[in-house]
Amino acid sequence: MSYSSKTQSPHVALFPSSGMGHLIPFVRLAASLANQKFQVTIITGHPLVSLAESDFLSLFLSAFPQVISKEFHLLPFDPSTDKSNKDPFFLQFEAIRRSATLLSPLISSSSPPLSAFISDIFLASAFFPITADLHLPNYILFPSCANMLSLTAYFPSLVDNISEEINIPGLSTKISKSWLPPPLVLDSTSPFATQFVENGKKMVEYNGILMNTFDSLEPETLEALNEGKVVNGLPPVIPIGPLVPCEFEKQVSSLSWFDDQPDGSVVFICFGSRTALSREQLRELGAGLVKNEFRFLWILKDKKVDKEDVAEVEEVLGKGLVENLKDKGLVIKGWVDQGGVLSHRAVGGFVSHVGWNSVTEAMWHGVRILAWPQGGDQKMCSSVVKRCGLGMWVDTWDWGGGELVKGEDIGETIKELMGDEKLKLQATHIKEEARKAVASGGSSETNLLRLRKELERCM
Ligand code: UDP
Ligand code: UDP
Numbered sequence: 001m002s003y004s005s006k007t008q009s010p011h012v013a014l015f016p017s018s019g020m021g022h023l024i025p026f027v028r029l030a031a032s033l034a035n036q037k038f039q040v041t042i043i044t045g046h047p048l049v050s051l052a053e054s055d056f057l058s059l060f061l062s063a064f065p066q067v068i069s070k071e072f073h074l075l076p077f078d079p080s081t082d083k084s085n086k087d088p089f090f091l092q093f094e095a096i097r098r099s100a101t102l103l104s105p106l107i108s109s110s111s112p113p114l115s116a117f118i119s120d121i122f123l124a125s126a127f128f129p130i131t132a133d134l135h136l137p138n139y140i141l142f143p144s145c146a147n148m149l150s151l152t153a154y155f156p157s158l159v160d161n162i163s164e165e166i167n168i169p170g171l172s173t174k175i176s177k178s179w180l181p182p183p184l185v186l187d188s189t190s191p192f193a194t195q196f197v198e199n200g201k202k203m204v205e206y207n208g209i210l211m212n213t214f215d216s217l218e219p220e221t222l223e224a225l226n227e228g229k230v231v232n233g234l235p236p237v238i239p240i241g242p243l244v245p246c247e248f249e250k251q252v253s254s255l256s257w258f259d260d261q262p263d264g265s266v267v268f269i270c271f272g273s274r275t276a277l278s279r280e281q282l283r284e285l286g287a288g289l290v291k292n293e294f295r296f297l298w299i300l301k302d303k304k305v306d307k308e309d310v311a312e313v314e315e316v317l318g319k320g321l322v323e324n325l326k327d328k329g330l331v332i333k334g335w336v337d338q339g340g341v342l343s344h345r346a347v348g349g350f351v352s353h354v355g356w357n358s359v360t361e362a363m364w365h366g367v368r369i370l371a372w373p374q375g376g377d378q379k380m381c382s383s384v385v386k387r388c389g390l391g392m393w394v395d396t397w398d399w400g401g402g403e404l405v406k407g408e409d410i411g412e413t414i415k416e417l418m419g420d421e422k423l424k425l426q427a428t429h430i431k432e433e434a435r436k437a438v439a440s441g442g443s444s445e446t447n448l449l450r451l452r453k454e455l456e457r458c459m
Pocket of ligand 1: 019020022024270273274299335338339354355356357358359361
């Protein structure tokens, strides 16, 4: 049954889960559809967890007043029901999933009626029955790499028997058990693991899986996924990345300090929107920066949620360390326009937790990475970074909360990164490939065009 009238342009609703790493790619896709005269509704779970999310959403809606914003008010959820996970962003995913019954009235009242629904992998199994009931074509926007998607799709068949080395059918590279998001390995009955398996199974019922990656970056994995080698019956996996930052994301940079630095001389250190290293680890990192010769810009995060991140730099790092760091670079607490920083000619390397958005932004600007994964899918993404030659990954360094990495090692490794000409060349090459993919006639642009045609047929 056709769900909407043919007289208007397609109306697509997008529903990210929580956290900037999810909101940003959804907003970039929403902006791209709105620019193509699609009617777009963005739905977000309220209250939002972080200030960064509220600010970003407001900026987006001011820049795109034609986009409809709907607040999805969550049912009361007692977080103490999940003793294994205290992460406020994960608790928000859970709360959205548990409020799924509220989705039907919210989207049924859409005017004009919806033509398609695009949601986050975290919400896949909870939302599918609702949107399918409304005869809506359903898509997932997967916020990570194809490597992670292959694990998500295959995982339901190995959940009870995870070997040290995992062979995903159709892929030549093995995945180490130690790369899996830790909650999957620690307790297969935890809410994280349970929803991971349910979401993984549900993917086969979707119309398509949109990916923030591009063909020439992960060719083998994308081919294996699309040829049904990883899991039989998976819908089309559609790479439309890298999703390019929008104009409204660009902050007028107050970092004039950068302009005085020589080309490629500065190390940028940022662990994304929701990763706070322990204070002890932060101080080791600071000691590493003092020891090596490079200038740096360091975005310091002391708490997972920005609203709670109120301590001054001196309190976090100690007075002595701050004094020693002063002449060598900048330590900033707060949000910076990461895309803007990475685009600056002075930046020569990026120390990153390897959140997938950060990786795609580093590719977009051709900046080599020192991968220091801290949790979640970040080791799966680090293996892509290493394989494609965008960066280095010291895989003996522990996850966040594990064994302390010493300042001396950090300093030495940054030196290695900044001196590695091969990585620099390859990062430039990847930048060219990324830009080709989204340019007219490129693989991702062609896929996006096809997707838009498909969405038009959904009307
Ligand atoms: N980001 C930013 N400024 C900051 C911190 C993060 O612009 O100070 C952006 C970054 O550019 C990326 C996103 O926030 O687009 C973080 O997503 P990612 O997947 O890299 O990591 P997550 O925060 O989800 O762990
Ligand atoms: N993920 C998935 N299926 C799920 C939940 C998560 O494939 O049911 C993937 C998704 O790519 C996510 C990653 O697992 O980005 C790691 O989850 P994490 O807890 O690190 O959340 P994130 O950092 O993405 O917010």
